[in-house]
Structures are given as C-alpha cells and as structure tokens.
Amino acid sequence: MHSNYGYDGGPRPKRASTALALFRNLMVVAAVAAVAVLVSGFLRGDPGFTGLLPKLAPSVQATASSPGPAASGQGPQKAARAPDTPPPGLEEAGHPLGSPAKPAVASSSYKFLATNADGTPAGYSPCRPLHYVVNAALAPAGSEGLIADAIAKIAAATGLTFVDDGTSKEIPSEKRKPYQPALYGDRWAPLLISWTTPEAAPALTGSVIGTGGSTMYSFGTGPKSYVTGSLDLDAPQITELLDVPGGAHYVSAVIQHELGHVVGLDHVDDPIQLMYPEIGAPDGLAAGDLNGLYKLHTAPCRTDL
Numbered sequence: 528m529h530s531n532y533g534y535d536g537g538p539r540p541k542r543a544s545t546a547l548a549l550f551r552n553l554m555v556v557a558a559v560a561a562v563a564v565l566v567s568g569f570l571r572g573d574p575g576f577t578g579l580l581p582k583l584a585p586s587v588q589a590t591a592s593s594p595g596p597a598a599s600g601q602g603p604q605k606a607a608r609a610p611d612t613p614p615p616g617l618e619e620a621g622h623p624l625g626s627p628a629k630p631a632v633a634s635s636s637y638k639f640l641a642t643n644a645d646g647t648p649a650g651y652s653p654c655r656p657l658h659y660v661v662n663a664a665l666a667p668a669g670s671e672g673l674i675a676d677a678i679a680k681i682a683a684a685t686g687l688t689f690v691d692d693g694t695s696k697e698i699p700s701e702k703r704k705p706y707q708p709a710l711y712g713d714r715w716a717p718l719l720i721s722w723t724t725p726e727a728a729p730a731l732t733g734s735v736i737g738t739g740g741s742t743m744y745s746f747g748t749g750p751k752s753y754v755t756g757s758l759d760l761d762a763p764q765i766t767e768l769l770d771v772p773g774g775a776h777y778v779s780a781v782i783q784h785e786l787g788h789v790v791g792l793d794h795v796d797d798p799i800q801l802m803y804p805e806i807g808a809p810d811g812l813a814a815g816d817l818n819g820l821y822k823l824h825t826a827p828c829r830t831d832l
C-alpha cells in the first residue's frame with residue numbers, strides 16, 4: 528500500500544551571497560568567505576496501522592549567510608553569529624554530557640537522516656542539554672508520563688541530556704522558526720512536542736499518527752548539527768488507542784519512534800526495528816535502533832552554533 532504520508536518540512540530556503548574576494552596592491556590578500564549556514568528541516572510522518580512511507584531524500588539548502596571577518600586564508604572560518612540565530616555555544620560544555628552504554632547486541636540495522644563527509648551522523652551536540660517543551664492542551668487522558676518515559680529511553684540510548692522546560696502554548700507549524708527569542712529567550716527554540724490534531728497539523732491527516740524531525744545547521748562543508756525539532760502527536764487517534772488494552776505501550780512506541788527521527792534516525796526496512804515505518808509491535812527499541820542511537824553520541828560538539 529502506498530500513501531503520501533511523509534514529507535520534509537522545515538524552513539523554506541532563501542539564497543544569499545557566498546563569497547567575496549578582496550584585492551589590494553594588485554594582489555589577492557584575502558578572501559572574505561561568507562558564513563554560510565545550511566538549514567534543513569526533517570520531518571517524518573508515520574502511519575498508525577497501515578501504509579508505507581515513500582522514501583524521501585533529505586534536502587539541504589542554503590538559507591542564510593552573513594559576511595564574516597576577513598580570514599587569514601587558512602584554517603576553518605571562525606563562526607560569526609548568523610542572522611536569526613542565538614549567540615553560539617550556549618550551554619556547550621567542553622565534553623559530551625553523557626556516555627551511553629554500548630548496546631549489548633551489535634546490529635547495523637539503522638539509518639541516519641543525514642551524515643557528514645567523514646561518515647559521522649548529523650545529530651544534536653552531545654555537549655549541551657536538549658531542552659524540550661510540551662504543548663499539552665490536547666493531551667489525552669491516560670497519556671501522563673508517556674512522553675517523559677520515552678524521553679528517558681532515548682536519553683539513555685543516546686547519552687543526550689534532555690531538559691523539561693515545561694509546557695508551551697506554541698502551535699506546531701511546518702514553518703516553525705528555530706530561533707524565537709520573544710517566546711523562548713535568546714537561545715535556540717526548544718524541541719516542541721505537541722498533542723495536536725490533523726486539522727492543526729495536516730501531516731497527521733489519515734492514518735498518520737505522529738511526525739518528528741529536526742532542523743540542522745552547518746557552516747560551509749563543515750559538520751551538520753541539529754539545533755531544534757518538532758514532534759507532533761495525533762491526539763484524537765491516540766485517545767482511541769489509549770482506550771484499547773495495551774494501547775499505552777503502543778503509544779509509547781510511537782513517541783519513541785518520533786523521538787528517533789528528532790535525534791537523527793531515518794526509517795529502516797527491517798520490521799523488527801522501532802524505526803520501521805509501520806509501528807506494528809510495541810516492543811520498544813530493538814538492537815538496530817539502539818546501535819543507531821548509540822552512534823549519535825559521536826556527533827560533534829558545537830561551540831559555533
């Protein structure tokens with residue numbers, strides 16, 4: 528069965544200048560490279576019971592740049608604060624905050640939404656906490672604790688430190704801005720987890736039960752890192768699920784699956800993994816999922832974002 532359930536969301540691209548050469552005394556003395564910030568939003572829509580997602584190619588597009596200081600011509604460009612971004616390196620420690628335990632069973636049945644030139648996965652910086660907020664206005668009865676429980680499992684598997692910033696009234700949007708100082712202060716917006724409806728979040732139309740993804744930045748050809756994300760849950764559909772015996776386990780699996788997308792995992796064709804596009808069995812994270820999540824702790828720390 529084929530359905531148009533998935534899509535790539537996130538900010539729309541805009542292009543700006545990339546480089547400017549300076550000439551002095553008839554000699555090229557410096558090239559002023561722009562600080563190119565690449566942004567890509569990933570969002571995966573997930574059918575609840577039936578249907579297969581089409582394979583989606585990640586899109587990475589230049590969205591913003593600003594003139595950087597004149598470089599000496601050697602070495603990586605020093606990060607400058609790009610437009611519509613917070614001060615770089617907020618809460619960034621000099622080392623990963625957590626050290627996840629290596630999975631007991633080896634498996635290569637995992638896939639990343641994006642990788643860097645050296646093969647490392649695009650992920651969140653493991654050297655800073657990942658803040659999240661929940662729009663809980665439509666949270667179904669009986670869903671208490673399910674998000675925190677799923678977060679704890681993903682945190683343990685990745686070594687990422689999640690920080691609960693409480694509730695938010697922010698409405699989910701395909702065009703969500705990753706930097707919203709009026710709402711969240713001078714920092715990257717936190718991961719937004721929303722109990723919502725197909726009317727408010729059209730990606731949840733039909734049998735799609737949840738979507739999840741993150742926005743990533745990079746400087747030039749440097750490593751890509753996520754800075755914030757969105758996770759939408761279909762409240763009416765999940766309300767029905769929670770009425771079914773064992774439904775809470777299923778809902779927990781849905782939330783963990785979407786969190787898997789948020790931190791950087793793509794779908795796999797292996798039906799025993801939680802990252803299989805159809806969440807058919809509420810068995811939680813399997814060996815492939817756990818190995819992929821574990822590998823995300825090798826994502827680079829980012830004092831420049």
Ligand SMILES: [Zn+2]
Pocket residue numbers: 571572573784788794803804
């Ligand atoms: Zn999915």
